Amino acid sequence: MHKRIAEAFVGEYASGKSENAIYRALSLKKAGGKVTLVDFDIVEPCYTLRPLKQELTELGLNVLAWSTSETFGLGEAGQTILPQARWALRREGHIIVDVGYGADGARALNLLEGSAVDPDLRVVLVLNARRPMTDSAMRIEEYIESMGRVDGIIANTHLADETTPQTVEDGYHIIKEVAKRRNIPIDAISVSQQFNEKYPKFGLDDKELRVLGAFMPRSFW
Amino acid sequence: MKDLKEKNETKDKYAVRPIVGEKRAFATGNEVVAWAALAADADIMYGYPITPQNEIMHYWTRMSEKYGRGFLQTEDETSAGFTTLGGVLAGRRSFTATSGPGNMLMQESMCMAEMMRLPTVMIVQQRGGPSTATVIYSQQEVNLTCFGGNGEGFRIVYSTCSHQELFDYTINAFNVAWTHRFPVFVLGDGYQAKMREPVTMYDPRDKGITMVPTEPYVLKEGCAGVDREPQQMRNTYNTEEELNEVVEGLNAAYQAVIPQVVKHEEYACEDADYVIVAHGVVTRAAQAAVEYFREKGLKVGHFRPVTLRPFPGEAFRPIADRAKKILVAESALGQMRRIMTDTIYGCSTPMVNFFKPGEGISTEEIIVKVEEMMAEDK
């Protein structure tokens, strides 16, 4: 019997939340058991799981997201929560929730039934220290404060195809400094497949290295 | 309101610099615009929500609080446009951002800006049209942005193709506007707005760029009517002759500005038999296509107008005359082409249209089109 994993991925706009959520869901699937991946993005209609629904379903995930054919007037009238998504925590197996960005931070989770009392649920913050709003220890700390609740961090610093080991390392150290101060564990470091092929030996502090697929670029709008 | 007043009274409100030094960042186009406006010492943004430009407002409001700048969310884009004029009249570096139906509503105020030479800055992230259409992408706001309203298009429109250009041209837009006192538009699109890519952000001062100082149109030093003539501005005129004189005056001023702002880029055009014309994000596909053909030793070039208004027709004419054929690639039904052909009137080089209204254009598609043109000539 696996321990039930319930994780909600939060973070700054374009921080890599969705890619990390997909990675996590797929790796849990590989390890066995049922996995539900939930699209909880309520601000941003572009780059959501919606266009990937079929592909991810074929990979064995139970995906709770709108299908493109079911949506209408994206960005005008289409930003509603899929009713099933609201009750996702009641489902059997592992639950990975991809929470969109927004001024209210992790409070979007209030819309997820049972999120406040679920003993397994962890709020995981994805951070890219090259994102302008989280590019220094001070800004990251301010950002974490605005989130309300953070139980773990994924260090996901990159500059797309310009990423070097130095980019990842510099970001990691900034994030580590804040994580230590606020006593939040760093769950893992994530990098792209492309980066991993270029620098296969890369690693830091014996942290788990998550090599992300490149699902999201195909999900634009 | 009191807070805003205090903010305005803080003398060293720009003492804390939002960007120190040069920074390579990973960002979306909308964010880049907000940071650029911040770095350019923009004082106030007026805006109304519309996709795909929302994050410009999201990021501006997140940061304007921290750096003592102003923001007003208005009741509609008509109001956002006119309040922006108000900000400019008060002598503040003011801007707004919109898209599609919002762009339509803002044309009213931009006409007033043309008539009264008000240096407004407006960012347009084009979406599909006509009507509500899509919130995603197109190049269908070229007509509107270049010639919207009941006037003559006395304005400067930059069509950007990347995040770096969104950053550079947003800063530049404020300076061009306050130097020449015509409305300036940065014409992006939904793809540029939402895509994520690395960009170098900087404080213009560190690059030797001086922000052109602003000055109030109303409430200058001294009491109106006592220490100085009152500053009374109008856009209404009585007779045909009076208006004609005003418009001719505006035109003369605009014509004088053209050589100083008109801008284009050439890619292997010198000896090109086939010239691809594209603007905005489509230039990226055109550039890659040129690289592909040149590697094969084929004479394909690309001409990119950076300013769509004024259009760089003079620079394009000799290239167009020399070419065997011209391919015009646009995510619209020839909105740019109409402006272009007007400026090269008399050029007899055949033109092939590759129009995809509301849809992106890929390198591969352009390659296929050019190969078809070549095959016809064999």
Add this chain to the structure above:
Amino acid sequence: MKKEYIVDTPRMPVSWREETKAHKFCPGCGHGLILKALGQAIDELGIQDRIVFVCDIGCCLLAWDLFNTDGVQTHHGRAVPVATGVKRANPDSICIAYMGDGGGYAIGAQHLVNATARNERITVLLANNTNYAMTGGQMAPTTLIGQKTETCPYGRSIEQHGEPTRGPEMVAAIAGHGAYVARGTVSQMNQLKKQIKTALQTQLDGSGFSFVEALATCPTNWRTNAHETWQFLNNNMGAYFQTGEFKKPEEQEV
């Protein structure tokens, strides 16, 4: 020999601009009186150096150079957003948006409503003369029931056109704390001046939005002589449009 004339100089507000007088309104028009009251209020408050006078389209635009203050003439309905934009960017300015009933209650209605709701620290002064005067006397939101205009030649009917808009009542209903809302008339100049002065004082204090509607005469489009003009203003308009203050800054919310 220079001939001496005895000149009886009319007493104009100091903040009026002498070179642009006589003003350009029709004989008997109410605008001149409203603007006189405004001029006096500006004089008494001593704020000529801080005024930005923003005028709408319609007869009100004839006032674009009436004052010895800075000013901007805008598009129809857009005086409120321009004034708002100036005020937001320069909170020390005293911004007055001057318009007619068409500009405020029809084409610019959503600007008026939302500026009120946001409690913008500007002053809106609106002339209600029950018609679109500059375009030739068409029906306005304020045209009275039975009143004939070029676009309701058989008289305004409730069935066809609804009831005339009561502006200050509408504005007062949505105005926030610290706002001032009143209706005056050019037949009560002291009251009107006092209302305008209170409105400007409200803006000076920064307590909220301020709005004054002034009932105004339009003999040209009403096709009335002096006596009938005054009768229409006081009796017909007066019966439907109550003058007085609808909201005052000191009133506490219940």
